[in-house]
Amino acid sequence: MQSQDSAGIFSPLAADDPRVIAGYRLTARLGAGGMGKVYLSYTPGGRPVAIKVIRPEFSEDAEFRRRFKQEVQSAQRVQGLFTAPVIDSDADGPTPWLATAYVPGPSLAAAVAEHGRLPVPTVLLLVAGIAEALQVIHGAGIVHRDLKPSNVLLAADGPRVIDFGIARAADATSLTSSGVTVGTPTFMAPEQAAGRAVTAATDIFALGQVAAYAALGTPAFGEGTSHGVLYRVVHEEPNLDGLPEELRELVTRCLTKDPEGRPSVADVIALCGAASGQTQLRRPEDWLPTAVAADITGRAAAPAPAPTPPPPLETPAVPPAPPTAPPAAAAQGAQGPNMPVQVPQQPSPTELSTPQTPPTGFGPAAAYAPTATGPVPPAPGTPGTPAAPGTTTVSAVTSPDGQPKKKRTGLMVSLVLIGLLAFAGAGGGAVYYFMKDDGKKSAQATGTTKNTTKTQPTTAPTGPATGTPSPSGSQQPPASPLPDPAAAEHKSINVADEYHLALSDEQLRPTDADHDTDRDFVYQDNSYSDDEVSTETGKLVLLNPGQKGSLETCRNETRFTTKIPTKRLGRGAQMCLTTNAGHLALITVKGYAPESDPSKYMTVDVTVWRNAVTAQENN
Incomplete structure (x- = not known):
């Protein structure tokens, strides 16, 4: 079901591969066999599954x-460990x-x-x-018929047998009589090769x-043409030269x-126990070679990819509104060459002596209306009070009922509009900051307007700092990252135990621990x-199986560590x-080095991008 050969693990879908099978979205191809192709998919809950699609023939x-x-209905009753x-x-x-459960492990083959x-x-x-x-399979009334190394997966906690019973369906098709072979001749039983009845004993053979294949590394009846192999299976004895004595019986x-x-x-289980020198087999945590x-x-299958969300609706860019300024500031900011300032009539003594009620609502009039009853001292600029040099003061007046006087409505609107225009376009205007001070609001002038005959610029110059707002409200583009350097490819480097690589070396070659170079990557x-x-001079990140290794990926990763166990690699x-x-x-x-090799090493491909990120001070 989940055939995986040594050529690859997750192969991308080809042009003729389906994208969806009965609601299962296919994400990769796991392998192919005599009866069909196997794909990786996910349940709605995100669990990986292997889906076998039968060949059209x-x-x-x-x-x-x-x-x-x-056979599928019978197979669904099989629930073994x-x-x-x-x-x-x-x-x-x-x-x-x-569809079957996905097993994260290589096949025995x-x-x-x-x-x-x-x-x-x-x-x-x-x-x-x-x-x-x-x-368990035989207990469900099924004979596997196609038990072979590619149908045995090696998981962390033991083997998994797949594709049980499916070959029986192919035995009945007319394709088998026209030269299409479903089973594998190298692992057939004599009665199966001769076309006789198939029983549970067929699976034992x-x-x-x-x-024998697992212990010797080669088939017991050799390899070659199908006819030659089948003849030896039926008529000759297996070649067991080199088979360990513990396995011979x-x-x-x-x-x-x-x-x-x-x-x-x-009996087979009892023979395994006797050969191991124990009355009962005990499965250690690490039953497989390293x-x-x-x-x-x-x-290990990557998490199910999330559905692609729809693109967000585009909203028109709106320049940020300028902060609300007091009328006096607006009037001062609006002052410029040849620009008159409208000054409202000063309140009468009756208006100043009438108890005032804070107006409702928001805006400059509400912010500046008197809140205390009784006579109000005249504001700067009124008769008897000298005005500040170079400034003109405008005061807002409310009616006895707390609302702005109607005859001043047009004036106030004019002043607000002038203030907005002044904030957006006038240079060198007075800017007011409102700060809390013991619960009271105060305005502090940070500049004054000079009377000059020269025309002032109507826009502020663009600042050099990145991200500084421009007069239109947009921001300057961020600083450019480091340019993408050229990639240097280094294939099939054998890094022996206690040897290391230094990325600064033009010829990337493993160096022993005593050599005085940067220990960038150590095995x-x-x-x-x-x-x-x-690594002793940087940071490592183990990419997820679904990630595509690239310069951009490595630049953006932040799941840093300095050590990774090889059992995860x-x-x-x-x-x-x-x-x-x-x-x-x-x-x-x-x-990695095979068990028979006297040296311990790991083989890696390395792609190097030099000076790809900002250098850091060594710790």
Whole structure:
């Protein structure tokens, strides 16, 4: 169901791939097999699922559809610890499909192809887990028929068997008689190759082949043409040279030609326990070799992409309104060359002696109306009071009922309009700031208007500071970031234990710990803790599986750390490295040294952008 080969993990959708299947939005292609293609999607709740879409050739066969529907219904009853459950399907639509839970782990085929044969303890736990899966599958009345390394996924807590029972639907189609092969000859049982009845014992023979493949790294009956392999499966003995002694009895009994002579599922589990030297298998937390376990992280599906929100409605840009100024300030600010100022009539003694009520509403009149009863001292500029040099004072007057006098309404409107115009266009006008002082408002003049015959500019000069508002209310563009430097590509660098890379080196080459260079990227094989990569001169970020590694991504990331355990760095994992010297690097993990190699190292591709960010002082 969830076939993943070593060529890639999440492949982008091709032009001929569907985008949606029955409401499931497809985000990537996981692999392809003899019966169809497998895609990554998500449930409405955001859980990743693997969706297998059946090939059109099979979809056109009515007998295939009938059997496919029966087998899927049976598969949905299988709920084992070591199986990937079928959660949804459709056998009647234009294109049959089924969905299973997504398992974040490489297939056994991909793990062996990448890292070589597995150690004995891992093989015993692998076979015992597959046997438990077959126990549940057979209990539901299903024979797998196509048990092979690509149908066994290696998860962190044990194997997962996928695609159980689906091959039976293809056995009935006319395509099989015309040369289309659904099963894999290398892992078929003799009775299956000869076209005889298929039983649960058929899966036991395939399990023996899977065990031999995991321990040897090659198929027990060799490779080559389908006819040659099938002949050896039926007539010859398997080649088990190099098979560890602990596994010999288990594998030999499973590969018995006669189905009646093969062990049962329960016998297989007992044989695994005996070979491990225990009465009961115990699954350690790290049952996989380090290099294989590291591949699991790279296959963790990214969170479901959020639906694209509609673009926001554009609103017209409105210049910010100038702050409200007192009439006196407006009048002073409006003063300019050849610009007369209207001065209202001074209030009569009767008006000044009448108790005043604060007017309702807002605006300059409300802000400046007298709030105390009794005689009010004459304002500056009235008879008997000298006016401040170079200024003209305007006072607002209210009627006894607290409302502005009607005969002064037009005057007040004129003054407000003059104030607004003065604030927007006059240079050198008086500006007033209102400050709270013990609950009282006071106005402080910060400048005065000079009488001059020269024409003053009607707009303020643009300031040099970034983001300073211009007269129209817009802002100056922000300062430009550093230019994008050229990328330097370095492929397949083997960084050995305790060696490091310095991004400032033109020829990026691992250097040992004693060499006096910047330890920008260090790989360490720790004996008493997790292996890790680290940096001593910058910051690291582990990108999410769904992120695209690029200069822009690395510039914007802020989830900084200085150490990352290698168990989180599977094949294809990417890291951003930012050094204090201002260099950026995208580091892609290609793999690790196989178990058989005497050296410990990790293989990486490195893309370097030098002087891509502002340099920081070394800590």
